[in-house]
Amino acid sequence: MTSAIAVEGLRKSFGPVRAVDGVSFEVEPGEVFALLGPNGAGKTTSIEVLEGFIQRDGGTVRVLGVDPGRRRDQRWLRTRIGVVLQELAVEPFFTVRQVLERNAGFYPAPRPVGEVIELVGLAEKADARVKTLSGGQQRRLDVGLGIVGRPDILFLDEPTTGLDPAARRTTWELIEGLSREGTTVVLSSHYMDEVEALAHNVVVLARGQVVATGPPASLGGRDRGRVTIRFSLPPSTPADALPVARTAGHGDEVEIETDDEVRVLAVVTTWALDRGIELRGLSVTRETLEDIYLGLTGADDGPPTGQP
């Protein structure tokens, strides 16, 4: 089967700013695909090109086999995709049910509104006005709007930004459930843990360009090595007495960076036990996705906002 989405050399500028500068990627049917990057990296612009909301300057884009920039295909495409924007935007005086019923009318074969309300967990709020909903409930309604048309592809632009941890968790479960049903999900995020929890494949964007790509576990060579062993030696033991050369640290501080941590640990601890030397504060850390992300996107690129 062909890709759900194929993007090749996508470019888009706003005035002098190159928002997206030669981005390529493919999304397979049924996968959860993430665009990860700091604010201003080009995530929203890329997604809006895929949705057909903005016109690209260059490159080729195919969504479900059609060009989203072609007006005559847009209406058909929009019955096949669902869109969840960064903010809920519906009539504030409508009830949850009215909002969903209105949008259900736009699609040839919508999901029954009652089913959508159940799916997004708003059964108790079905007849409440939208403006009385909490932030998390509004986001769930927004996801409900995204899925009411039974989309083949669901686009979610930063689906959990600004949500409390419980609401985040609920949204994640919802996304996982849709993915299990076979919906292709494309989400943008600047949360590493979100991408790690949800995505099968990720493209990391920085300054409009792709800086890394692959499954979250392999990102930036993360599955191979980059493990740091840290400890302190007693003042009486010089660092050059170690059986393994340290890669960083000074005085009695020792840092050993290795991709063979099991062997190095065995050598060092055996050496210390034989001599009765205490290794104070011994720790073994693998680079987190956050470290890799910061390294890839550049620390000067604005706040990483890594906390949920």
Add this chain to the structure above:
Amino acid sequence: MNAGAPPRSGVTPGDLRLVAHEVRYEQLAFWVNRVGAVFTVGFSTVFLVLLGASAGSSRISYLGNIKLIQYYVPAFVSYGVMAACFTTLAISLVVRRETGLLKRLRLSPLPTWVLVSAIFVSTAIVSVVQVVLMLVIGRVGYGVAFPQAWAAFVVVLLVGIVSFAALGVAMSTAIPNQETAGPVTSIVFFVLLFLSGLWFPLRANSGLAKISDYFPVRHFILAVEAPFEFRPGSSPWPWHDLAVVAIWGVVGAAVALRRFEWSPRRR
């Protein structure tokens, strides 16, 4: 997953059902948000009743000696149309644009022409509700006769609804944010209403009349008045006034088409 090739058809019966579907929700949005309803229907009712009760029976010597209430009924018919088409439409478009609602609808499969038609039909429905209400209050409360020249009356209303709706859309493009939408639109509207003699009918050659001759509001008030045929010998077809209103409508439509935006301006 690829559910067939994209169909390429024109307007289908389904599209017309979709227009009706949208009109229903447009109407719901208008009537459940009481601000719009109060501003249009509420204001005109209160004004017409109060003005009619206080000054309605005095006569205006410079307007063929008709009773003041005979001027007020057509004047508030025109007020109702302008409030629904210009003010309410302009404010609601700015609010919808700035809250991202228009962008959201743009991303749905709802065709743009369906949305635009539904907004227009809904605005026209509100206008007609207003017109009927004013005519009934005038007739029942103050014995003001319905317009004699019905055909002219309908044509005048159609031209007014289309033109002021176009001006309302144009106005919305001039307002940068949600907070100023209400105040700016209301000030523009009420200053024009005052200049145009909504509350105090103008003498034809007065200074105010000369100023307001350049704007569509006074011409629309006069155009709505003509089919009532209160003044003996005057024509029920106000071609000159209608032409001015229509020219403004065309200008409004040109601005609207050129400057309309779907995305919020903020950020």
